[in-house]
Amino acid sequence: MHTIHRTWLFIMTTVVLCLVIALFSGSLLFHQAIKKNATLVDFEDYLRQFIPHLMEKSSIPGCSISLVLNGEMAYSEAFGYADMESRRLLLPDTPMSVQSITKSVTAWGVLALVQEGLLDLDVPVTEYLRTWDFPKTRYSVENVTAGTLLNHSAAMPLGDFNDVYAPGEAMPSLRQTLTEQAGMKGEPGKFSYSNVGYHVLELLIEEITAKQFSAYMHEKVLAPLGMHASFFEIPDSMKGCVPTGYDLQGRPVPVYLYPEKSSGGLFATAEDIARFAAASMKENPVLTAQQVRRLYKPEHTDIGVYSLVFDAYGLGHYLERLPNGMLSASHGGQGRGIMTHVQMVPETGDAIVILTNSQRSWPFIAHVLTQWARWRDFGTVGMTHILWAHYVMSGFIALLFSASMLLVLCAVLSPREEKRKGMGTAKALAALILIGILLWCKAQPYLLVSSVFPVLSKWLGWAVLCVSMSLLVSALLPIFTDRKLCSYP
Secondary structure, three states: OOHHHHHHHHHHHHHHHHHHHHHHOOOOOOOOOOOOOOOHHHHHHHHHHHHHHHHHHHOOOEEEEEEEEOOEEEEEEEEEEEEOOOOEEOOOOOOEEOOOHHHHHHHHHHHHHHHOOOOOOOOEHHHOOOOOOOOOOOOOHHHOEHHHHHOOOOOOOOOOOOOOEOOOOOOOOHHHHHHHHOOOOOOOOOOOOOHHHHHHHHHHHHHHHOOOHHHHHHHHHHOOOOOOOOEOOOOHHHOOOOOOEEOOOOOEEOOOEOOOOOOOOOEEOHHHHHHHHHHOOOOOOOOOHHHHHHHOOOOEOOOHHHHHOOOEEOOOOEEEEOOOOOEEEEEEEEEOOEEEEEEEEOOOOEEEEEEEOEOOOHHHHHHHHHHHHHHOOOOOOOOHHHHHHHHHHHHHHHHHHHHHHHHHHHHHHOHHHHHHOOOHHHHHHHHHHHHHHHHHHHHOOOOHHHHHOOOHHHHHHHHHHHHHHHHHHHHHHHHHHHHHHHOOO
């Protein structure tokens, strides 16, 4: 094949496949964008049309959304199902697991202790922990403070988020799980996202107040803010009401609890999380304005992979500077079958809460946030980067498919030329390596790429498999063809 013909074939095939993959993966959604500064009624109507369409594209069973305008609750609605099998509808007053949004709420509980003079964020937590000691490591715990635990710089491990239990099932105590998991993995100072760090804060609260964490949080944070449909322990009256979750493959995940509550154990309605967000934008009975501002003070700007979406981390909140110069605070949550997000712009009194019972929801949440930011004329938010990455990944997958087709075409039409290049062994080895990587990925219980791109990740897997097979064909076909030709008299 002539080189220039190959080049044009490769380009044309890539463009076509890129469009096809983007379309069928749901990254190209033919909907009209909301107008900037439209009325609330217009945006409500837009959501009622846009959300069901987007949920269907993303295979998301249920979603609950609430809006805050000028520091006040303005809109709340639920879409879809709390349970697909029974066709139980998701309602605005249905409590849902909010996962790591819990960390933002826990931060308020910690700051309430600071405000009362019972805790200093800069004092080693060992000064407060009297009945429990950190597991022995070669690192000093003297630099572990409530502040470093809140901003994820205490060198605590991520923790085992797969350690879950059914409601009513016996589970280990907080001290038991901390003894197993709270071993420091380095010297404090660098940002390293940690559930375990918040579990230490949970124990710290219980030691200082002599109360169960859930009881303290209800008394000091949830009840004063009017979050009456929020709880850490599922009450008997709510059993059977909490939605079923759905994993990346769309399989149902029964309701579960963590042994620890402070990092991801809160259940709440979208309306209650909206009340929580609104409380940070006006006078409230829990924290002073000074303490609230402290939550939004950037503690770390080098936040690793999270820098792709956010600019910094404060105390229990991700932070970003919007294109219009305003500060936005947010936090997302992800668990087995659950994905959530809350985004606030304190300066304008705006907030949006998105709770879903699907682990496939990152692109969905990014789409909703993008339209919300456009409506409120904020420019874009960091989560919009997920959509841009979606398009880039679609192009990359198209390149892989195109390369596969070109490899096979060259091997079929120019077998002797391919053999003269002497790349057969290298191609076969590369194919085996790619197949090995695919098998390794298949065996993993969790992959970030699958979570962020639940649809495209499957396309990526098939594309890599096609490249692997094409490399094998390209390596072996010239050899068999040459033998066949040599066998003729």
